[in-house]
Amino acid sequence: MRTPHRIAPLVEDGLVDSVLRQLMSGKEAMVYVVQCGDEVRCAKVYKEANKRGFHKAVDYTEGRKVKNTRQARAMAKGSRYGRQEQEAAWQHAEVDALRQLAAAGVRVPEPYEFHEGVLLMELVADEEGEPAPRLNDIELDADQARAFHAFLIRQVVRMLCAGIVHGDLSEYNILVDRHGPVIIDLPQAVDAAANNNARRMLARDVGNLAGYFGQFVPELLDTRYGEEIWALYETGKLLPDSPLSGHFVADEGDVDLAEVMQVIEAAREEDALRRARRASEDADEQAPRSSRRG
Numbered sequence: 001m002r003t004p005h006r007i008a009p010l011v012e013d014g015l016v017d018s019v020l021r022q023l024m025s026g027k028e029a030m031v032y033v034v035q036c037g038d039e040v041r042c043a044k045v046y047k048e049a050n051k052r053g054f055h056k057a058v059d060y061t062e063g064r065k066v067k068n069t070r071q072a073r074a075m076a077k078g079s080r081y082g083r084q085e086q087e088a089a090w091q092h093a094e095v096d097a098l099r100q101l102a103a104a105g106v107r108v109p110e111p112y113e114f115h116e117g118v119l120l121m122e123l124v125a126d127e128e129g130e131p132a133p134r135l136n137d138i139e140l141d142a143d144q145a146r147a148f149h150a151f152l153i154r155q156v157v158r159m160l161c162a163g164i165v166h167g168d169l170s171e172y173n174i175l176v177d178r179h180g181p182v183i184i185d186l187p188q189a190v191d192a193a194a195n196n197n198a199r200r201m202l203a204r205d206v207g208n209l210a211g212y213f214g215q216f217v218p219e220l221l222d223t224r225y226g227e228e229i230w231a232l233y234e235t236g237k238l239l240p241d242s243p244l245s246g247h248f249v250a251d252e253g254d255v256d257l258a259e260v261m262q263v264i265e266a267a268r269e270e271d272a273l274r275r276a277r278r279a280s281e282d283a284d285e286q287a288p289r290s291s292r293r294g
Contacts, residue, residue: 001022004045006117013115029187032045042121042124101164105158109124132176140216156206159183166201171212225246
């Protein structure tokens with residue numbers, strides 16, 4: 001296919017030999033399958049802020065580190081330079097998170113290069129070498145659902161031990177290769193210690209997992225892993241292999257009904273937006289699939 005103009009600099013610099021096809025068109029990025037020497041990889045082309053549909057981005061950027069005070073002031077003022085720096089920081093966040101999480105033993109795609117707003121990374125593939133399906137696109141029985149849920153809860157723990165909360169974890173941004181689930185899409189990942197929304201986002205991530213896998217294993221709907229994990233984290237007791245029960249009883253003095261209602265309402269809003277985004281992405285994907293069949 002014709003090389004998209006955003007990928008052309010990678011071709012000129014010898015990082016990419018050719019673009020094989022478009023894999024996905026989403027609200028935040030376009031993803032292409034590319035040839036790099038003997039390897040087939042992914043090129044994720046981030047959309048500009050005014051063309052990106054991510055909801056409430058300010059909640060995710062809180063607490064992110066910046067290079068210097070000049071950059072911080074510019075970003076706070078919203079100047080042209082500040083907007084450019086904020087956009088660069090948003091894009092770099094995924095690269096940094098992928099590298100940090102891979103080092104922590106979390107199953108994420110391996111990042112190779114970040115160049116001109118394009119992330120070159122591992123293509124997560126199935127046994128035939130084709131792009132791995134998303135979790136919501138595969139059939140599960142109760143045993144598989146239970147095993148995948150347990151594995152992903154442990155991945156959430158490893159992420160938090162590394163100081164990161166995904167912030168938008170759901171069945172739509174988890175791929176499944178021959179070894180199991182792989183977590184993707186991390187530009188909105190937040191610093192657990194620096195972002196005041198981290199607790200709520202972790203609860204939502206874990207709640208999304210319970211809601212999805214609860215279709216196959218109903219008892220998962222009654223678990224409270226999110227609160228249990230965060231309580232261990234807050235007290236400095238969370239380890240990658242910390243035993244978890246899925247049960248949690250909060251002290252009465254710790255209960256904040258207003259906060260609980262905010263979390264529930266936010267989860268409802270995010271679920272509606274996620275489903276709308278997924279429907280839009282599915283519609284966008286039909287065009288390249290139809291052209292390949294032709």
